[in-house]
Amino acid sequence: MSDSAAKRLLTGLAWDDYCETVRRAGHMVEDFGAEANDLDRAEWYRFMTRLMRNGFERFVENCEPERPRLRDAPWRQGINFQSPDQDHLLAEFVDGRHDYRVTGNRGTLPYFVMASWVAKQPTNIGERDWADQGVSGLRDFDPATLKTTGFLQSDAIDFDSDGNFEVILSQQKPAGGENWLAITPDCVGVLVRAVYHNRAETIAPTMRIERLDGTGPRPIRSAEMADGLAKAGQLVLAYAELVRSWWQDNLSKRPNRIRFSRAVYLSNGGVPDRHHGFGTWEVAADEALVIQFIPTPCDYWIFQLCNMWQENLDCYEDGQGYISKYRAAYEEDGAVRLIIAAEDPGIGGNWIPTFGHVHGGMSLRLIKTEGEPPPVTLLRVPLEVLKRDKLNCLSATEAIISGEIAE
Structure with a gap:
């Protein structure tokens, strides 16, 4: 782990950079001028708080290398036209060097799709200040612009008679013919989109993820927290710029x-x-x-x-x-x-x-x-x-x- 990233956290620089990144992102609503009315602006600032919550949940609480989790997207977080009839189960990775197993039961869910993805993410993010770069920094570090590198539809998964299943996530295809989702060395996570036809009449699926090397949990490290703050701040900025560019451009x-x-x-x-x-x-x-x-x-x-x-x-x-x-x-x-x-x-x-x-x-x-x-x-x-x-x-x-x- 990086000594300079740890120092930035322990001296408060990483926190200051997060706060400044979020402050600048919040003021991007001013670019809309009179086009954004009072209701739009009230929803913008609420949008900012939701993005902050999303960033912390994803990159601080749910990005422990030794303890991956599949967690639903935060409540009322509607990034990019998120469907009310879909659940989004996320597991965040630092990179794709490890192998994983997802086990679960589909319930009575008619369809789901698992996807692995990559994003622009330098290896030394916790060592650097990002706020002063503004949106130009998204060219190198953008947690919002994600590229799917592999996907697996539930139609292609083998289930037992009770709906149970296992899927291996790895760079190399398993030799035993198991259900497999390919990941790349720069993979930053996996997303499961669970699609409901009628949510009230559907038994929800259950899924969990684990590393195949069996590594147990450990205390957080200072450099990891510096990385998490950088990712969380840049996520707010990236989605603020995304909605601005989609709308205005x-x-x-x-x-x-x-x-x-x-x-x-x-x-x-x-x-x-x-x-x-x-x-x-x-x-x-x-x-x-x-x-x-x-x-x-x-x-x-x-x-x-x-x-x-x-x-x-x-x-x-x-x-x-x-x-x-x-x-x-x-x-x-x-x-x-x-x-x-x-x-x-x-x-x-x-x-x-x-x-x-x-x-x-x-x-x-x-x-x-x-x-x-x-x-x-x-x-x-x-x-x-x-x-x-x-x-x-x-x-x-x-x-x-x-x-x-x-x-």
Whole structure:
């Protein structure tokens, strides 16, 4: 372990650098000017506190080399359009030099996928100050831009008759034919995405991870804590910059459109078992957005309405703010009609309340899809006209056609 990293921690320099990194990240909301209203700004500062909690849980509490754990993402942490119908079990690694075993039982979960990933992470992070570099430091050290290097779908795992399973995580494929997820020397962790069709009626899976060399726990070392503070601080900065760049440099340039971009999705730890389209939405308090599409045949799909910071709206815990395959109302031809508005106009379909927002991000995710994602039609109409004339007014409204595939 690094003596200089330990010294930085023990003299308080590592802590000061963390605090300064977070302070600067918090002020990035000023880059949005008047575009971010009072509600957006209140949610931004809450977003910052959630990222701080996320960083500490991942890189301080859950990054012990000798005691790996699979832990669910922190409560209410909705990074990058996180689905309410997915659990995200994370195990953080310092690197990929060790071999691991994941054991568990799938319960009655219909599908999950395990993925290993890498990130830009120098070996001497605890020895250096990062705050003064700002976002330019993300070129060398970026815990948010993750690249999936290996993935294993539950369809390819051997289960016993009770749903029990084992998966080996290693650089070399086991000789005995065991279920295997490949990791690389620079692997920084593994993520299990557990996909629920109907959470209330599903027995949740149980999973644990262990190192195959049987090493037991030990006390924390000063240099490790310096590394953990650097990772936790840089995570806050990285996600602040990510939501800024996605909004200002990309998505907001095409309001009320969804685009399916493989590169954008895979740039943040995505796995190639799905199509995931992103966009921004905007609607005044006296307007409504009507979105229509016919889902491509798939195991599961979900449409989410989010705030500017890619978080689910606060009403998602009440089952609002999103519509999924297994609880949507369908039209006779199999189409899905979504109505995004401050109040229900009473035209049927699937109403999604804006919950005090006038803009934000939106996403359409289709998992285990048969074919390409569907075209998405959006119409922006006055709310009173929609309430009065019902669906008749849509034929006189110019439609926005999106859902294109960028790559």
